Amino acid sequence: MQTKTTAKPVKATDLHVGGPEDMLPGVPKRDPIVVATNITRTFGGLKAVDVESLQIPRNAITALIGPNGAGKTTLFNLLTGFDKPDTGDWALNGKSLKGVPAFKVARMGQVRTFQLTKALGMMTVMDNMLLGAQNQTGEGFFQAIIPSMWRKQEDDITERALDLLERFKLVKLKDDYAASLSGGQRKLLEMARALMCRPELVMLDEPMAGVNPALTQSLLSHIIDLKSEGMTVLFVEHDMQMVKHIADWVVVMAEGRVVAEGDPKTVMRDQAVIDAYLGSNHGKDLGTDTDTVNTMKELLDDQR
Numbered sequence: 286m287q288t289k290t291t292a293k294p295v296k297a298t299d300l301h302v303g304g305p306e307d308m309l310p311g312v313p314k315r316d317p318i319v320v321a322t323n324i325t326r327t328f329g330g331l332k333a334v335d336v337e338s339l340q341i342p343r344n345a346i347t348a349l350i351g352p353n354g355a356g357k358t359t360l361f362n363l364l365t366g367f368d369k370p371d372t373g374d375w376a377l378n379g380k381s382l383k384g385v386p387a388f389k390v391a392r393m394g395q396v397r398t399f400q401l402t403k404a405l406g407m408m409t410v411m412d413n414m415l416l417g418a419q420n421q422t423g424e425g426f427f428q429a430i431i432p433s434m435w436r437k438q439e440d441d442i443t444e445r446a447l448d449l450l451e452r453f454k455l456v457k458l459k460d461d462y463a464a465s466l467s468g469g470q471r472k473l474l475e476m477a478r479a480l481m482c483r484p485e486l487v488m489l490d491e492p493m494a495g496v497n498p499a500l501t502q503s504l505l506s507h508i509i510d511l512k513s514e515g516m517t518v519l520f521v522e523h524d525m526q527m528v529k530h531i532a533d534w535v536v537v538m539a540e541g542r543v544v545a546e547g548d549p550k551t552v553m554r555d556q557a558v559i560d561a562y563l564g565s566n567h568g569k570d571l572g573t574d575t576d577t578v579n580t581m582k583e584l585l586d587d588q589r
Protein backbone atom coordinates (compact mmCIF):
# COMPACT_ATOMS: atom_id res chain seq x y z
CA MET A 286 0.00 0.00 0.00
CA GLN A 287 2.76 2.41 1.03
CA THR A 288 4.69 2.03 -2.22
CA LYS A 289 1.54 2.71 -4.21
CA THR A 290 0.89 6.06 -2.54
CA THR A 291 4.43 7.36 -2.68
CA ALA A 292 4.69 6.58 -6.39
CA LYS A 293 3.59 9.43 -8.61
CA PRO A 294 0.21 8.54 -10.10
CA VAL A 295 0.02 8.47 -13.88
CA LYS A 296 -1.92 11.54 -14.95
CA ALA A 297 -4.54 11.51 -17.68
CA THR A 298 -3.81 14.22 -20.23
CA ASP A 299 -5.47 15.67 -23.32
CA LEU A 300 -8.86 15.71 -21.61
CA HIS A 301 -10.31 18.87 -23.10
CA VAL A 302 -10.96 20.06 -26.63
CA GLY A 303 -8.28 22.52 -27.77
CA GLY A 304 -4.91 23.64 -26.43
CA PRO A 305 -3.72 25.16 -23.13
CA GLU A 306 -5.30 28.50 -24.07
CA ASP A 307 -8.72 26.78 -24.20
CA MET A 308 -8.71 25.75 -20.52
CA LEU A 309 -11.62 28.07 -19.74
CA PRO A 310 -14.74 27.55 -17.62
CA GLY A 311 -17.14 25.26 -19.49
CA VAL A 312 -14.57 23.94 -21.96
CA PRO A 313 -15.88 20.82 -23.77
CA LYS A 314 -14.14 17.52 -23.01
CA ARG A 315 -13.02 14.95 -25.58
CA ASP A 316 -14.96 12.18 -23.82
CA PRO A 317 -17.31 13.62 -21.18
CA ILE A 318 -19.17 11.25 -18.84
CA VAL A 319 -21.32 14.10 -17.47
CA VAL A 320 -22.54 17.11 -19.42
CA ALA A 321 -24.37 19.84 -17.48
CA THR A 322 -25.78 23.13 -18.77
CA ASN A 323 -27.40 26.13 -17.12
CA ILE A 324 -27.75 24.60 -13.68
CA THR A 325 -29.06 27.08 -11.14
CA ARG A 326 -30.22 26.67 -7.56
CA THR A 327 -31.35 29.55 -5.39
CA PHE A 328 -31.88 29.52 -1.63
CA GLY A 329 -33.94 32.54 -0.65
CA GLY A 330 -32.15 35.39 -2.43
CA LEU A 331 -28.84 33.53 -2.72
CA LYS A 332 -27.79 31.87 -5.97
CA ALA A 333 -25.90 28.93 -4.49
CA VAL A 334 -25.23 27.36 -7.91
CA ASP A 335 -25.11 29.11 -11.28
CA VAL A 336 -23.19 26.84 -13.64
CA GLU A 337 -23.50 27.69 -17.31
CA SER A 338 -21.61 24.69 -18.60
CA LEU A 339 -19.65 21.86 -17.03
CA GLN A 340 -18.35 18.62 -18.52
CA ILE A 341 -16.63 15.91 -16.46
CA PRO A 342 -13.95 13.97 -18.35
CA ARG A 343 -14.35 10.17 -18.35
CA ASN A 344 -11.86 7.85 -16.62
CA ALA A 345 -10.02 10.73 -15.00
CA ILE A 346 -9.87 12.23 -11.52
CA THR A 347 -11.43 15.69 -11.40
CA ALA A 348 -11.09 17.83 -8.28
CA LEU A 349 -13.82 20.35 -7.51
CA ILE A 350 -12.31 23.12 -5.40
CA GLY A 351 -13.44 26.52 -4.17
CA PRO A 352 -13.78 28.50 -0.96
CA ASN A 353 -16.31 27.59 1.72
CA GLY A 354 -19.85 28.27 0.52
CA ALA A 355 -18.86 28.23 -3.17
CA GLY A 356 -21.66 25.77 -3.99
CA LYS A 357 -19.68 22.54 -4.35
CA THR A 358 -21.90 20.38 -2.14
CA THR A 359 -25.03 21.94 -3.59
CA LEU A 360 -23.81 21.06 -7.10
CA PHE A 361 -23.15 17.47 -5.92
CA ASN A 362 -26.68 17.32 -4.51
CA LEU A 363 -28.16 18.55 -7.77
CA LEU A 364 -26.17 16.24 -10.05
CA THR A 365 -27.04 13.18 -7.96
CA GLY A 366 -30.77 13.83 -7.52
CA PHE A 367 -30.59 14.70 -3.80
CA ASP A 368 -31.84 18.21 -4.63
CA LYS A 369 -33.64 19.77 -7.59
CA PRO A 370 -32.25 22.74 -9.52
CA ASP A 371 -34.38 25.73 -10.53
CA THR A 372 -33.14 25.38 -14.11
CA GLY A 373 -30.79 23.21 -16.11
CA ASP A 374 -30.14 19.96 -17.89
CA TRP A 375 -27.56 17.34 -17.15
CA ALA A 376 -26.82 13.89 -18.48
CA LEU A 377 -24.76 10.83 -17.63
CA ASN A 378 -23.46 8.98 -20.68
CA GLY A 379 -25.87 11.03 -22.81
CA LYS A 380 -28.92 9.98 -20.70
CA SER A 381 -30.71 12.86 -19.05
CA LEU A 382 -30.76 12.78 -15.26
CA LYS A 383 -33.26 15.61 -14.96
CA GLY A 384 -35.96 14.62 -12.46
CA VAL A 385 -34.34 11.21 -11.84
CA PRO A 386 -34.45 10.37 -8.11
CA ALA A 387 -31.18 9.71 -6.25
CA PHE A 388 -31.60 5.93 -5.96
CA LYS A 389 -32.08 5.63 -9.71
CA VAL A 390 -29.12 7.90 -10.43
CA ALA A 391 -27.05 5.44 -8.34
CA ARG A 392 -28.42 2.51 -10.32
CA MET A 393 -27.48 4.27 -13.53
CA GLY A 394 -23.88 4.28 -12.33
CA GLN A 395 -23.38 7.62 -10.60
CA VAL A 396 -22.83 7.40 -6.84
CA ARG A 397 -21.72 9.90 -4.22
CA THR A 398 -20.51 10.09 -0.66
CA PHE A 399 -21.30 12.88 1.79
CA GLN A 400 -19.23 15.64 3.39
CA LEU A 401 -20.61 14.45 6.73
CA THR A 402 -20.62 10.67 6.50
CA LYS A 403 -23.95 8.96 6.34
CA ALA A 404 -22.93 5.49 7.49
CA LEU A 405 -25.81 4.16 9.54
CA GLY A 406 -24.40 3.95 13.05
CA MET A 407 -26.86 1.46 14.48
CA MET A 408 -26.27 -1.02 11.66
CA THR A 409 -23.24 -3.24 11.37
CA VAL A 410 -20.49 -2.52 8.87
CA MET A 411 -21.65 -5.52 6.81
CA ASP A 412 -25.30 -4.40 6.79
CA ASN A 413 -24.21 -0.95 5.63
CA MET A 414 -22.45 -2.65 2.72
CA LEU A 415 -25.46 -4.81 1.82
CA LEU A 416 -27.59 -1.69 1.79
CA GLY A 417 -25.32 -0.33 -0.93
CA ALA A 418 -26.08 -3.22 -3.28
CA GLN A 419 -28.35 -2.30 -6.14
CA ASN A 420 -30.46 -4.18 -8.67
CA GLN A 421 -30.82 -7.22 -6.48
CA THR A 422 -32.59 -9.89 -8.43
CA GLY A 423 -34.69 -10.72 -5.35
CA GLU A 424 -36.41 -7.37 -5.68
CA GLY A 425 -38.16 -8.42 -8.89
CA PHE A 426 -41.44 -10.34 -8.66
CA PHE A 427 -40.59 -13.21 -10.99
CA GLN A 428 -37.14 -13.67 -9.55
CA ALA A 429 -38.56 -13.57 -6.04
CA ILE A 430 -40.64 -16.69 -6.69
CA ILE A 431 -37.55 -18.63 -7.79
CA PRO A 432 -35.59 -18.71 -4.51
CA SER A 433 -32.49 -20.37 -6.02
CA MET A 434 -32.02 -17.29 -8.17
CA TRP A 435 -32.01 -14.77 -5.36
CA ARG A 436 -30.01 -17.02 -3.08
CA LYS A 437 -27.23 -17.11 -5.68
CA GLN A 438 -27.48 -13.34 -6.04
CA GLU A 439 -27.37 -12.88 -2.28
CA ASP A 440 -24.22 -14.98 -2.06
CA ASP A 441 -22.62 -12.89 -4.80
CA ILE A 442 -23.52 -9.67 -3.02
CA THR A 443 -22.12 -10.92 0.28
CA GLU A 444 -18.95 -12.02 -1.47
CA ARG A 445 -18.55 -8.63 -3.12
CA ALA A 446 -19.11 -6.88 0.22
CA LEU A 447 -16.43 -9.06 1.86
CA ASP A 448 -14.00 -8.39 -1.01
CA LEU A 449 -14.51 -4.65 -0.70
CA LEU A 450 -14.22 -4.73 3.10
CA GLU A 451 -10.98 -6.66 2.73
CA ARG A 452 -9.68 -4.12 0.23
CA PHE A 453 -10.62 -1.21 2.51
CA LYS A 454 -9.16 -3.01 5.56
CA LEU A 455 -12.51 -3.14 7.34
CA VAL A 456 -13.21 -6.84 7.16
CA LYS A 457 -12.28 -7.48 10.81
CA LEU A 458 -14.87 -4.90 11.78
CA LYS A 459 -17.68 -6.34 9.65
CA ASP A 460 -19.88 -7.25 12.63
CA ASP A 461 -19.23 -4.03 14.55
CA TYR A 462 -21.72 -1.21 14.58
CA ALA A 463 -20.74 1.56 12.16
CA ALA A 464 -21.08 4.03 15.07
CA SER A 465 -18.03 2.43 16.72
CA LEU A 466 -15.73 3.21 13.77
CA SER A 467 -13.34 6.18 13.70
CA GLY A 468 -14.14 9.13 11.42
CA GLY A 469 -11.62 7.90 8.86
CA GLN A 470 -12.92 4.33 8.93
CA ARG A 471 -16.43 5.67 8.38
CA LYS A 472 -15.20 7.55 5.30
CA LEU A 473 -13.66 4.29 4.04
CA LEU A 474 -16.92 2.44 4.73
CA GLU A 475 -18.89 5.03 2.81
CA MET A 476 -16.57 4.71 -0.15
CA ALA A 477 -16.65 0.90 -0.02
CA ARG A 478 -20.45 0.98 0.19
CA ALA A 479 -20.64 3.30 -2.83
CA LEU A 480 -18.68 0.71 -4.82
CA MET A 481 -21.20 -2.06 -4.09
CA CYS A 482 -23.31 -1.09 -7.10
CA ARG A 483 -20.35 -1.10 -9.51
CA PRO A 484 -20.57 2.59 -10.41
CA GLU A 485 -18.99 4.32 -13.39
CA LEU A 486 -18.77 7.73 -11.72
CA VAL A 487 -17.84 8.09 -8.05
CA MET A 488 -18.40 11.51 -6.49
CA LEU A 489 -16.67 12.09 -3.17
CA ASP A 490 -17.48 15.17 -1.08
CA GLU A 491 -14.38 15.93 1.03
CA PRO A 492 -13.33 12.28 1.44
CA MET A 493 -10.17 13.27 3.32
CA ALA A 494 -11.67 15.76 5.79
CA GLY A 495 -11.16 14.74 9.41
CA VAL A 496 -9.20 11.63 8.45
CA ASN A 497 -5.90 10.95 10.24
CA PRO A 498 -2.73 11.01 8.08
CA ALA A 499 -2.30 7.20 8.04
CA LEU A 500 -5.79 6.68 6.62
CA THR A 501 -5.39 9.64 4.24
CA GLN A 502 -2.64 7.74 2.43
CA SER A 503 -4.88 4.73 2.06
CA LEU A 504 -7.85 6.82 0.90
CA LEU A 505 -5.67 8.50 -1.70
CA SER A 506 -4.48 5.20 -3.08
CA HIS A 507 -8.07 3.91 -3.18
CA ILE A 508 -9.08 6.94 -5.25
CA ILE A 509 -6.20 6.35 -7.66
CA ASP A 510 -7.19 2.67 -7.89
CA LEU A 511 -10.72 3.63 -8.97
CA LYS A 512 -9.29 5.37 -12.01
CA SER A 513 -7.05 2.45 -12.90
CA GLU A 514 -10.13 0.22 -12.77
CA GLY A 515 -11.79 2.40 -15.40
CA MET A 516 -14.00 4.53 -13.14
CA THR A 517 -14.34 8.31 -13.19
CA VAL A 518 -13.87 10.27 -9.97
CA LEU A 519 -15.13 13.74 -9.08
CA PHE A 520 -14.02 14.82 -5.63
CA VAL A 521 -14.24 17.94 -3.48
CA GLU A 522 -11.05 18.77 -1.60
CA HIS A 523 -9.55 21.75 0.19
CA ASP A 524 -6.00 20.39 0.48
CA MET A 525 -4.16 21.63 -2.61
CA GLN A 526 -1.25 19.20 -2.15
CA MET A 527 -3.65 16.29 -2.52
CA VAL A 528 -5.35 17.91 -5.46
CA LYS A 529 -2.01 18.41 -7.17
CA HIS A 530 -0.95 14.86 -6.39
CA ILE A 531 -3.95 12.95 -7.72
CA ALA A 532 -6.17 15.21 -9.87
CA ASP A 533 -5.95 15.11 -13.66
CA TRP A 534 -8.31 18.05 -13.97
CA VAL A 535 -9.45 20.80 -11.59
CA VAL A 536 -12.70 22.75 -11.62
CA VAL A 537 -12.83 25.88 -9.46
CA MET A 538 -16.11 27.25 -8.13
CA ALA A 539 -16.71 30.58 -6.42
CA GLU A 540 -20.05 32.10 -5.49
CA GLY A 541 -21.91 29.40 -7.38
CA ARG A 542 -20.04 29.74 -10.66
CA VAL A 543 -17.24 27.85 -12.32
CA VAL A 544 -14.49 30.47 -12.42
CA ALA A 545 -11.64 28.35 -13.79
CA GLU A 546 -10.80 24.87 -14.95
CA GLY A 547 -7.74 23.11 -16.28
CA ASP A 548 -4.88 20.85 -15.26
CA PRO A 549 -3.81 21.32 -11.60
CA LYS A 550 -0.62 23.28 -12.28
CA THR A 551 -2.26 25.74 -14.66
CA VAL A 552 -5.30 26.28 -12.47
CA MET A 553 -3.33 26.91 -9.31
CA ARG A 554 -1.36 29.68 -11.00
CA ASP A 555 -4.55 31.27 -12.32
CA GLN A 556 -5.09 34.75 -10.92
CA ALA A 557 -8.87 34.25 -11.09
CA VAL A 558 -8.51 31.33 -8.67
CA ILE A 559 -6.43 33.29 -6.18
CA ASP A 560 -8.87 36.18 -6.51
CA ALA A 561 -11.77 33.81 -5.89
CA TYR A 562 -10.26 32.68 -2.59
CA LEU A 563 -9.34 36.23 -1.63
CA GLY A 564 -12.57 37.76 -2.96
CA SER A 565 -14.85 35.44 -1.07
CA ASN A 566 -13.09 36.41 2.13
CA HIS A 567 -12.70 40.08 1.52
CA GLY A 568 -12.78 41.95 4.81
CA LYS A 569 -13.24 38.70 6.75
CA ASP A 570 -10.96 37.59 9.57
CA LEU A 571 -9.53 34.33 8.29
CA GLY A 572 -8.16 33.40 11.71
CA THR A 573 -10.44 30.41 12.19
CA ASP A 574 -11.13 29.49 8.59
CA THR A 575 -8.33 26.94 8.27
CA ASP A 576 -9.61 25.57 4.93
CA THR A 577 -9.28 28.92 3.24
CA VAL A 578 -6.07 29.99 5.00
CA ASN A 579 -4.31 26.77 3.99
CA THR A 580 -5.61 26.89 0.45
CA MET A 581 -4.48 30.50 0.06
CA LYS A 582 -1.00 29.67 1.36
CA GLU A 583 -0.66 26.76 -1.03
CA LEU A 584 -1.92 28.73 -4.01
CA LEU A 585 0.44 31.60 -3.29
CA ASP A 586 3.38 29.20 -2.76
CA ASP A 587 2.58 27.71 -6.13
CA GLN A 588 2.90 31.09 -7.78
CA ARG A 589 6.44 31.60 -6.48
Ligand SMILES: Nc1ncnc2c1ncn2[C@@H]1O[C@H](COP(=O)(O)OP(=O)(O)OP(=O)(O)O)[C@@H](O)[C@H]1O
Pocket residue numbers: 328331333351352353354355356357358359360400
Ligand atom coordinates in the same frame (compact mmCIF):
# COMPACT_ATOMS: atom_id res chain seq x y z
N1 LIG B 1 -30.41 23.89 2.27
C1 LIG B 1 -29.92 25.13 2.22
N2 LIG B 1 -30.67 26.18 2.56
C2 LIG B 1 -30.19 27.45 2.49
N3 LIG B 1 -28.96 27.76 2.05
C3 LIG B 1 -28.16 26.75 1.70
C4 LIG B 1 -28.59 25.38 1.75
N4 LIG B 1 -27.58 24.59 1.30
C5 LIG B 1 -26.58 25.42 0.99
N5 LIG B 1 -26.92 26.71 1.23
C6 LIG B 1 -26.06 27.89 0.96
O1 LIG B 1 -25.58 27.77 -0.36
C7 LIG B 1 -24.22 28.18 -0.46
C8 LIG B 1 -23.38 27.05 -1.00
O2 LIG B 1 -23.26 26.05 -0.02
P1 LIG B 1 -22.49 24.69 -0.24
O3 LIG B 1 -22.69 23.86 0.97
O4 LIG B 1 -22.89 24.11 -1.54
O5 LIG B 1 -20.97 25.19 -0.32
P2 LIG B 1 -19.63 24.35 -0.39
O6 LIG B 1 -18.85 24.87 -1.54
O7 LIG B 1 -19.90 22.90 -0.34
O8 LIG B 1 -18.88 24.83 0.95
P3 LIG B 1 -17.90 24.01 1.95
O9 LIG B 1 -16.53 24.04 1.32
O10 LIG B 1 -17.92 24.82 3.21
O11 LIG B 1 -18.45 22.63 2.13
C9 LIG B 1 -23.82 28.64 0.94
O12 LIG B 1 -23.99 30.03 1.03
C10 LIG B 1 -24.81 27.92 1.84
O13 LIG B 1 -25.04 28.62 3.03
Ligand SMILES: [Mg+2]
Pocket residue numbers: 357358359400
Ligand atom coordinates in the same frame (compact mmCIF):
# COMPACT_ATOMS: atom_id res chain seq x y z
MG1 LIG C 1 -19.45 21.36 0.94
